[in-house]
Amino acid sequence: EDQVTQSPEALRLQEGESSSLNCSYTVSGLRGLFWYRQDPGKGPEFLFTLYSAGEEKEKERLKATLTKKESFLHITAPKPEDSATYLCAVQAVGNAGNMLTFGGGTRLMVKP
Amino acid sequence: GAGVSQSPSNKVTEKGKDVELRCDPISGHTALYWYRQSLGQGLEFLIYFQGNSAPDKSGLPSDRFSAERTGGSVSTLTIQRTQQEDSAVYLCASSLAQSNEQFFGPGTRLTVL
Numbered sequence: 001e002d003q004v005t006q007s008p009e010a011l012r013l014q015e016g017e018s019s020s021l022n023c024s025y026t027v028s029g030l031r032g033l034f035w036y037r038q039d040p041g042k043g044p045e046f047l048f049t050l051y052s053a054g055e056e057k058e059k060e061r062l063k064a065t066l067t068k069k070e071s072f073l074h075i076t077a078p079k080p081e082d083s084a085t086y087l088c089a090v091q092a093v094g095n096a097g098n099m100l101t102f103g104g105g106t107r108l109m110v111k112p
Numbered sequence: 113g114a115g116v117s118q119s120p121s122n123k124v125t126e127k128g129k130d131v132e133l134r135c136d137p138i139s140g141h142t143a144l145y146w147y148r149q150s151l152g153q154g155l156e157f158l159i160y161f162q163g164n165s166a167p168d169k170s171g172l173p174s175d176r177f178s179a180e181r182t183g184g185s186v187s188t189l190t191i192q193r194t195q196q197e198d199s200a201v202y203l204c205a206s207s208l209a210q211s212n213e214q215f216f217g218p219g220t221r222l223t224v225l
Contacts, residue, residue, distance in 0.1 A: 034213065043116070043203050043216035044155075087155065098207075099145065099168065100214060102155040 002027045002092050004103035012109045013078055021073040021106045023088030031091040033071050034100060035064050038085045047086075078110045114138065116217035118204050124223045125194055133189045133220045137206030144187050145207075145214060146179060150200040158202075161187060194224045 003026045013019055025033065032051050036044035048057040050066040057064045061082065063074045073086055085107045089100040117136045125131050137144050146158040157171040161181045172178075176194075181187040191198055201221050205214035 036216075041218075043205075043218045046213050046215060049213055089155075098143070099157040099160055099171070100147075100155075101157070104154045 002090055002101040004088055004090055004101055006086075006088050006103035006106050008106060009104065010107045010109070012111065013075075015079055015110055015112050016077045018074070018076045018078070020075070021086055021108070023071040023073070023103055024069060025071070025088075025090050025103075027090050027092045027101075029093030031093045031098065033066055034089045034091070035071070035073055036087040036089065038087055038105070044087055075108070078108075080110045080112050083108055083110045116204055116206055116215055118202075118217040118220050120220060121218065122221045122223075124225065126225050127196060128193055130190065130192045131194055131222065133191075133202050133222070135187045135189070135204030135206075135217060137185065137187070137204070138215060139185075141206035141208055141215075142184065143207045143209065143214075144181060145205040146187070146189050147203045147205065148173075148200045149203055149219070153200075155203070158189070191222075194222075196224050198222060199224045 035047040038044045048064040085105045089102040144161040160168040176192045179189045201219040203219045205216045
């Protein structure tokens with residue numbers, strides 16, 4: 001059974017204080033690992049897809065990295081507008097529907 | 113609009129009533145997914161459509177849940193004889209092809225009293 005675990009559950013940062021969010025996964029064969037951002041009352045917003053170990057993707061203050069067992073979302077010099085819940089999900093090879101299996105999310109709060 | 117749309121945005125119903133939730137995917141997206149997001153449960157997969165067919169219904173929690181998709185576009189998720197444990201946010205997502213990223217709608221918040 002595919003499993004995704006995210007840590008920490010919640011993270012409070014001061015504006016400008018860089019940190020990392022962790023996503024550990026167990027999957028029979030990884031087709032892709034996805035990061036989403038979710039604001040309160042809204043649907044998840046797509047950020048990145050990573051396909052193979054060693055791959056990195058960047059967007060503004062965010063950088064996602066992937067190993068064979070986990071992914072990190074690095075946030076550099078965060079701003080209050082980066083406050084949101086960040087979700088990690090995996091797609092498994094052989095899954096007919098390419099459904100996503102999600103972790104529980106990390107709620108990030110950035111104080112000015 | 114270019115994104116996935118869902119209606120209603122909020123639905124309050126009484127236990128035992130039937131509800132219908134609608135999803136309008138991004139134009140041209142052939143794959144459509146329904147997920148449920150509950151407090152303490154995270155996001156869980158319900159059902160997947162490729163065109164009008166649903167090859168994967170494995171996530172539907174009970175036979176009270178059903179879904180259809182017509183014309184390869186709009187999808188309806190129906191919950192019969194609603195129970196309080198059905199209260200959640202129901203999210204719809206679509207993608208261009210099976211291997212592509214899924215784009216989510218804003219969700220329908222269902223409250224069963």
